[in-house]
Amino acid sequence: MSFLSAIFGTKSPQNDCITVLSPNDFQSQVEGKNVQLIDVRTPNEFKSGHIKGAKNIDFFSGRFNVEFNKLKKDKPVYVYCRSGSRSRQTANKLANMDFKEIYDLKGGILNY
Template structure:
């Protein structure tokens, strides 16, 4: 429990300093994740309603989010997205503070789906 609290505190302190890369989700392609991981941080219900191909789901709202993302290979770039962009921005900051090379896919799944309808 102390490790969890310490990790959470460390994440909160570094959130103000962390800066991650961003890319509009409408410019994302499956070629981008050839040597990367695509992380969907929405709830399992949202994920099951539709997601990008090859996405891994780790719910931002889970209490053990930081522990679960620590299982991801740090050698790979992590592309992260959510529904509209808020949760993924927060998750990207946490991932960045934990030493990941992270790219926040701005606009989220809704923007991606809207671009496919046009």
């Protein structure tokens, strides 16, 4: 599939709106700024420590879509989890929900 994409130059909408950021870049873009910063870990993981200003929306929650639909789709959204797996899946879901600018923390909070 990526071979065909390379030949024909087609990208999925997800590739256009998702950017994976290094911990340093992620930190410089969220610290002290008023951004949509979302921690997609469980509430217990969130309580054990999170990035200041983050909102907790549990990836496994039945209210996942409801909570994300409360956010502004035309504003950047920054997502992270423990190691990067749930935030990557979240970024793909958000792209399918028509979010325009999604930033995913590479390696999750373990690398932050």
